Amino acid sequence: MSQKTSERRRYFRVDDHIGLRLMLVTDTDVEHLDSGSVQTPEQRLVKVNSAINRHLAGLKRKDESLATLLGLLNHKIDLIAADVDTGKPKVDDKHAHTYMMCEANVSACGLAFPYHTDFSKAQMLSLHIKLFPSEEVVQALAMVVG
Numbered sequence: 001m002s003q004k005t006s007e008r009r010r011y012f013r014v015d016d017h018i019g020l021r022l023m024l025v026t027d028t029d030v031e032h033l034d035s036g037s038v039q040t041p042e043q044r045l046v047k048v049n050s051a052i053n054r055h056l057a058g059l060k061r062k063d064e065s066l067a068t069l070l071g072l073l074n075h076k077i078d079l080i081a082a083d084v085d086t087g088k089p090k091v092d093d094k095h096a097h098t099y100m101m102c103e104a105n106v107s108a109c110g111l112a113f114p115y116h117t118d119f120s121k122a123q124m125l126s127l128h129i130k131l132f133p134s135e136e137v138v139q140a141l142a143m144v145v146g
Contacts (some may be wrong), residue, residue: 010108011107011108011109012107013105013106013107014105014106014107015103015104015105015106016103016104016106016131016132017101017102017103017104017132018101018102018103018104018106018113018129018130018131018132019099019100019101019129019130019132020099020100020101020102020104020113020127020128020129020130021098021099021100021127021128021130022115022125022126022127022128023125023126024119024123024124024125024126025124025125025126025141026124042128042139043139045081046128046137046139049074049078049135049136049137050136052070052074053134053136056070056071056074075135078135099128099130102114104129110145111127111129111142119144120144121144121145121146122143122144122145123143123144124141124142124143124144125141125142125143125144126139126140126141126142127139127140127141127142
């Protein structure tokens, strides 16, 4: 077996358009996250939206039209609540609901995206990543590596 075929990657990278909202995370914030303290309103909203999407998927098998209508209503509420914008998000504003639309390089081990601010290496970030077309939001704690 040649060296090329024996060195297979365990994951791959994908370029995609995502909605991104990020906030700097302080050491105090990390301690609260580790302790499992009270969820933020954004975290509760993500949890509720995930449950709604699971139920809509089940409903779609029974009544596709109703599931589509409810999904659109949920999306409309999300737009009103999140104030989706294609501009730059407000870094450090804990109540910012704005998503920056950007092209990102996504893999199982990381995320690369252009940003208007330079972050220091090892800086912790709270990420809210909106995937399209499902509008599913993934929340993650990330560390800047480069």
